[in-house]
Amino acid sequence: MKNRNTLQRRLVLDTVQRMHNHPTADEIFREIAKENTLISKATVYRNLKILSEQGGILHIPIPDGADCFDFNTMPHYHMECRKCSRVYDVNMPYQTDLCDKIINADGFLIESHHIVFSGLCPGCQLQPEETAEENISKVVQETV
The missing domain is CATH 1.10.10.10 (Winged helix-like DNA-binding domain superfamily/Winged helix DNA-binding domain)
Known part of the structure; x- marks a missing residue:
């Protein structure tokens, strides 16, 4: 169809x-x-x-x-901010031969790949880190 x-x-x-x-x-x-x-x-x-x-x-x-x-x-990589969850493009060339560099794929036919790097974006780096309890409390307040 x-x-x-x-x-x-x-x-x-x-x-x-x-x-x-x-x-x-x-x-x-x-x-x-x-x-x-x-x-x-x-x-x-x-x-x-x-x-x-x-x-x-x-x-x-x-x-x-x-x-x-x-x-x-176009094939490219991304990075995600672990604090605000925004996703950004990574400024680096796409590694077209990366799949060919895998030594032992256990019989798996690898056809493509995507990579998402994780870290803190510039804006979140300027903010103080919240504890897990503060973060949970904030999420609960936003959903109420």
Whole structure:
């Protein structure tokens, strides 16, 4: 079954391309919902999946966090701030031969790779570190 290029899909693609900040699916939905109240979250999620499978956007899996999406579909690396969870591009050449350097893949056919570095962004480096208890308390207060 061929996927049609629907108006909703075009809207999702345009939004990701306009945001330029590695948004999560929820952030994309909230941005779209500001002007298009008829589009559902499920429609946004479904179209993000299709667009990433078709190569229109890049899906960035984030360990222990919300996956992000990128308008830049060229192979490149990312870094995630462990404090604010923002995702940034890494300024380094993509290592096209990295998969070939794996010595023992236990029979696994490695076809591609993605790397997400973790650390603190410049803004979060200026802020004092919160203890785990302070962070949990803050999250609980935000959800209430």
